[in-house]
Amino acid sequence: MQLNQTRILLTGASGGLGCALAHELAVAGAALLLTGRDPVQLARLNLPAKTDYQLLQTDLTTSDGIENTVQAARNFGANVLINNAGVGGFGLFAEQEWQDVERILATNLAAPLRLTQALLPWLNKQPEAAIVNVGSTFGSVPFAGFAAYSTAKAGLRAFSQALRRELADTSVHVIHVAPRAIDTPINSPVVRALNTALGSGMDTPETVARLIVEMLNNNTPERHIGFPERLFAWLNGFAPGLVDQGLRGKLSTIKQHATHLRTE
Ligand SMILES: NC(=O)c1ccc[n+]([C@@H]2O[C@H](COP(=O)([O-])OP(=O)(O)OC[C@H]3O[C@@H](n4cnc5c(N)ncnc54)[C@H](OP(=O)(O)O)[C@@H]3O)[C@@H](O)[C@H]2O)c1
Numbered sequence: 001m002q003l004n005q006t007r008i009l010l011t012g013a014s015g016g017l018g019c020a021l022a023h024e025l026a027v028a029g030a031a032l033l034l035t036g037r038d039p040v041q042l043a044r045l046n047l048p049a050k051t052d053y054q055l056l057q058t059d060l061t062t063s064d065g066i067e068n069t070v071q072a073a074r075n076f077g078a079n080v081l082i083n084n085a086g087v088g089g090f091g092l093f094a095e096q097e098w099q100d101v102e103r104i105l106a107t108n109l110a111a112p113l114r115l116t117q118a119l120l121p122w123l124n125k126q127p128e129a130a131i132v133n134v135g136s137t138f139g140s141v142p143f144a145g146f147a148a149y150s151t152a153k154a155g156l157r158a159f160s161q162a163l164r165r166e167l168a169d170t171s172v173h174v175i176h177v178a179p180r181a182i183d184t185p186i187n188s189p190v191v192r193a194l195n196t197a198l199g200s201g202m203d204t205p206e207t208v209a210r211l212i213v214e215m216l217n218n219n220t221p222e223r224h225i226g227f228p229e230r231l232f233a234w235l236n237g238f239a240p241g242l243v244d245q246g247l248r249g250k251l252s253t254i255k256q257h258a259t260h261l262r263t264e
Helices: 016-027 039-043 063-076 098-124 147-166 189-198 205-218 229-238 240-248 251-263
Strands: 007-010 031-036 053-057 080-083 129-134 172-178 222-224
Touching: 007 016, 007 063, 016 031, 016 205, 031 039, 031 063, 039 053, 053 063, 063 098, 080 098, 098 129, 098 147, 098 172, 129 147, 129 205, 147 172, 172 205, 189 251, 222 229, 229 240
Parallel strands: 007 031, 007 080, 031 053, 080 129, 129 172, 172 222
Antiparallel strands: none
């Protein structure tokens, strides 16, 4: 897509990756409708002077939030939706409060599906349109300590593939990107310590934002970011038992860090 001719609704623009994405997209010449819950963080986005942008405070887990966002996107003339808003979810499943599980599923899975469905009739009318879903490595390599989060991201990945196949005869592209860990506030100190203990690679939000912009530019449908994460995603697809064995060796480290959550 020609980014200097796109009008993009970006959710989660007040967060780490969203902020970096807003900058990269603005530099590429896109017009931006930027959403988040925290108006202070949204107002801090310091975009290039000539950027055509609007801010919208909205909670995407509510019906009003979805309706307001869709109305604003139509008024803005959006032809690209980037479903980036999300919440983290580290903890042993048996110990997680059900409210937290519901929040993870509502924000990371139900909200992007609902927003996409509500905006799709509008996107279908555009000469060219795109939906970008920000998933996670854990959507392809479901991880101990992230059961609900992995479930939501695996659902988002399946949704992206199903929708891409359903819209194959339209002008709406469906893009799914699966980053590994990114240096953003979604990762609590315990999760950061876990990543260090496991030797997990972490990217900067700017690196991931640039890759997503590249995908949009080239209409790249799928991408796993990072190696060996890409290899594990592939391996989990055809030999999940091997991944089970690999993760079994990391379980005591994961459980130790989950224990710290109780004292945090
Ligand atoms: N960071 C990583 O390690 C990593 C790795 C793989 C994938 N991802 C994915 O990347 C995406 C961006 O995450 P991030 O790392 O940038 O995290 P972040 O810094 O915590 O930002 C999350 C964003 O989502 C917004 N959000 C959360 N709940 C919302 C709700 N109910 N309604 C509307 N907006 C809501 C937040 O808004 P407010 O702050 O204004 O509430 C914020 O803008 C997420 O989908 C995440 O799952 C992240």
